[in-house]
Amino acid sequence: MCSNGVNTGQFEQMLDQIDDHIKLERRWVHTLGHMAGDAGYATVDAKLHAAQALLDDVRALLDEAKDALEDDATETSGITVNLV
Template identity: 80%
Template structure:
C-alpha cells in the first residue's frame, strides 16, 4: 500500500533488511568478544560486549520505527492508494 507517495510495504522490508544486517553484526561482535576474552584481551572483550548491547538497542529502535511506520501510515491524511 502506498501512503503519501511511500510504499509502506517496501519501506517495512527495507527496515527488515537493516535489522537482518544488524543481527549479523551483533552475532559477529558476540563471537569476537568471546574470542578476545578467551585470548586474555579483557578490555577488548568488554568493549565488544558493549557493542553487542548497543546493537541490541539499534534493533529495538528499528522495531519501534516499524511500529511508527504503521501508525503514521494509518493516520496519514493525504491520498492513499492500494494495489489491487
C-alpha cells in the first residue's frame, strides 16, 4: 500500500530487516557477556549485559514504529499521489 508517497509495505520490510540485524547483534552481545563473565571480567560482563538491555529497548521501539506506521498510514489515507 502506498500512502502519502511512501510504500508502507516496503517500509515495514525495512523495519523488519533492521530488527533482524539488531536481534543478531543482541545475540552476540549476550554471548560475549557470558564469555566475559566466565573469564572473570565482571565489569565487562555488566557493561555487555547493559548493552543487551539497550538493544532490547531498540527492538521494542522498532515494534512501536511498525504499529505507528500502520496507524499513520490509515490516518493519511485520503492523500493521493499522481505521476507526472
